[in-house]
Amino acid sequence: IKGQYGKYFACYDDALRNELVKERTITDQMETALTQGQFEIYLQPKYRLRGDSLAGAEALVRWNHPEWGMQQPGSFIPLFEKNGFITSLDQFVWGSACAVMRAWDDQGLPPLNISVNVSRADLYKEDLGNTLLEIVQKHGLDVSRLPLEITESAYTDDPNQIIETVNSLKKLGFVIEMDDFGTGYSSLNMLNQMPLDVLKLDMGFMQNETAKPMNQGILRFIMELARFMGLSVVAEGVETREQLERLREIGCDYVQGYYFARPMPCGDFEQLIKKSMDP
Numbered sequence: 001i002k003g004q005y006g007k008y009f010a011c012y013d014d015a016l017r018n019e020l021v022k023e024r025t026i027t028d029q030m031e032t033a034l035t036q037g038q039f040e041i042y043l044q045p046k047y048r049l050r051g052d053s054l055a056g057a058e059a060l061v062r063w064n065h066p067e068w069g070m071q072q073p074g075s076f077i078p079l080f081e082k083n084g085f086i087t088s089l090d091q092f093v094w095g096s097a098c099a100v101m102r103a104w105d106d107q108g109l110p111p112l113n114i115s116v117n118v119s120r121a122d123l124y125k126e127d128l129g130n131t132l133l134e135i136v137q138k139h140g141l142d143v144s145r146l147p148l149e150i151t152e153s154a155y156t157d158d159p160n161q162i163i164e165t166v167n168s169l170k171k172l173g174f175v176i177e178m179d180d181f182g183t184g185y186s187s188l189n190m191l192n193q194m195p196l197d198v199l200k201l202d203m204g205f206m207q208n209e210t211a212k213p214m215n216q217g218i219l220r221f222i223m224e225l226a227r228f229m230g231l232s233v234v235a236e237g238v239e240t241r242e243q244l245e246r247l248r249e250i251g252c253d254y255v256q257g258y259y260f261a262r263p264m265p266c267g268d269f270e271q272l273i274k275k276s277m278d279p
């Protein structure tokens with residue numbers, strides 16, 4: 001038994017060491033990666049359910065690593081949230097999204113919005129509002145073009161501070177979206193105090209096939225609540241026709257998911273816009 005335990009422990013130890021080595025490697029490389037242009041934004045379309053029209057996009061970061069290939073955010077964002085680099089990376093993403101919208105406007109394409117993720121760490125930066133405002137203005141865009149997706153779980157950290165920060169962003173004219181809504185962190189009271197524009201339903205609502213009737217009931221309730229509060233609702237993680245029909249049934253406003261398209265390079269998204277303009 002002792003031998004077994006030793007083996008198990010050594011194995012656990014190895015995995016932990018590898019994890020630490022990987023983290024160290026990423027930490028050593030991240031700054032250079034940013035200056036060398038290894039980070040890139042992908043865009044995933046959002047559609048208006050009524051009329052099936054292209055409504056905008058969400059910017060999702062990718063790391064095109066010279067050795068490891070294209071890395072998904074799950075493999076580096078959690079570390080960047082821990083070591084603070086997320087602040088620099090997010091600013092890069094916001095700037096990239098604005099540059100893309102500028103290019104669309106210059107070509108006379110429809111003025112679609114690109115929403116961006118704001119990490120909980122960003123919310124504690126004193127000058128967040130001004131940083132965002134400067135980026136948007138530098139590209140000659142209206143602030144409403146850059147909706148901010150703030151994850152629901154961020155609202156519980158220090159509710160009063162977060163409410164104040166979000167209020168100041170709202171005052172500057174930013175559209176505020178509560179991301180991953182329904183993961184269970186925020187109270188209805190919090191919802192009431194937050195100057196939100198959009199509820200973005202967590203993907204779990206789409207994937208929970210086990211309790212379908214109940215799920216549909218909850219979605220109906222959320223829609224009603226959103227209507228009452230004057231918010232629009234985006235469903236993400238829509239993968240099937242059936243899910244889409246259920247969302248249509250409850251009157252959801254916008255949809256996003258693999259059923260329509262995966263996140264794609266900006267050039268591909270531009271083609272999508274042009275196609276959507278064809279009569």
Ligand code: C2E
Binds near residue numbers: 086090117149180239
């Ligand atoms: P999120 O903000 O909730 O973004 C949605 C995630 O769901 C994206 O994963 C997207 O590719 C994925 N997704 C979209 N449609 C579907 C679908 O139909 N089915 C399934 N199974 N997944 C779908 P991604 O790009 O891997 O990003 C993961 C998370 O990483 C994001 O979750 C967000 O929390 C974070 N993230 C991504 N980019 C950024 C960024 O620029 N800044 C910050 N702070 N976080 C980011």
Ligand code: CA
Binds near residue numbers: 058117149179
């Ligand atoms: Ca998001």
Ligand code: CA
Binds near residue numbers: 180200203
């Ligand atoms: Ca989400």
Ligand code: CA
Binds near residue numbers: 180
């Ligand atoms: Ca998420």
